[in-house]
Amino acid sequence: MYFDAASSEPLHPQAREALLAAIDVGWADPARLYNQARRAHLLLEQARTEVAEALGARADEVSFTSSGTQAVHLGVLGTLHGRRRAGRHLVTSAVEHSSVLHAAGVHERDGGTVEAVGVSLTGRVEIDRFAEAVARPGTALACLQTANHEVGTLQPVAQAAAACRANGVPLLVDAAQTAGRVPVPSGWSVLTASAHKWGGPAGVGVLAVRKGTRFRSFLPEDEREHRRVPGFENVPGIVAAAAALRAMAAEAAQEQARLSELVAKIRETVPKIVPDVEVIGEPVERAPHIVTFSCLYVDGEALLTELDKAGFAVSSGSSCTASSLRPSHVLEAMGVLTHGNVRVSLPRGTSAAEVDRFLAVLPDLVHRIREDAGVA
């Protein structure tokens, strides 16, 4: 059972089909002026139009990158570069994806300033403080995710956008966890997303820059992708990404509501069948497919290993499962238990029976690990 869609959604069958077809016909350089190139160009622009439509953008606002992380890096640093004269202050939430925080780190080392606004116990950014931070003179950019990647909490993007608009500050919205699942909130100036999280192939990210937003790539000049992203486009991957997004979005209203009910069931059931568990994140205002909980006195790595042996692929924000030996910055910022953490994120098509099986094996596994640690 694959329950790690928040890391990567399995390739959508329609994306697979589109990818295989596009590999055969979309390999030429879309910037050239012969028949094969025109074909690649047509495929690329068709995909751009489709992706733009699904995300609520104009086609000429959309550029394709090599990943969601690259989209964020280019989006954050490119907007800061374009707004250099307005100021050098960057505002984010404390629970953004590491790609945002690492780009912020580069900005800071380059002499800029960064404010990471704190979150509630449920992982929602303190919106009043966010609005205050944005109002600070010299703010060049604000960043906020649509939903948190580790705990699923939806962020108040509409309110953040209003605060940004009132202060003439562009807002970068990282929609990696929700694109293709729930409609993209309006009000963004820069939008980023990642195709493999909506069932597209790896190697395709989206960077959309709203018309009128000052943006200047900080990388060496390159004419591709409206000068926003250097390098030869991955046309087959982009075509497949567009096919996946179209398919995912078409069934999203129904399928995501179904997944959301399964997530609700996990949220309600786990604390009843496992003692000393903290279910984390917003109970209602959340992404449809993500649920996170922490089990007291349990080593997160041990739990992941046991779940893997039982046939369940899940992820964890506990420090013992990270290369950094630090717990997840998201759980730290929320002030919730970081050990014994499990993130379950359901891909499309997850059945109620699969979730029931997970709920059937979990209590024993947790009990056994606690017993081994001398706690149970």
Place this chain on the structure above:
Amino acid sequence: MTEVTEPALTIDALGKKCPIPIIMLAAQINHVPLNAVVSVLADDPAAYTDVPAWCRLKSHRHVGSYELPEGGWAIHVRRNY
């Protein structure tokens, strides 16, 4: 008035990874009288978040976390019940 209570018990969890510091705290909190303070010495970064989170879940009180000169923290917990 600053509220600094001498710990009635110090748990040395230095060098121990989470969840071990929390397991040690849970096992020993009842060794001190009501309202007494237990100090957990820990240097795993997870403990800095997890001890206060444990207090919230178990309705004990996180008094404060104080940096140790040699690295890590003394995390003070007041037994509430």
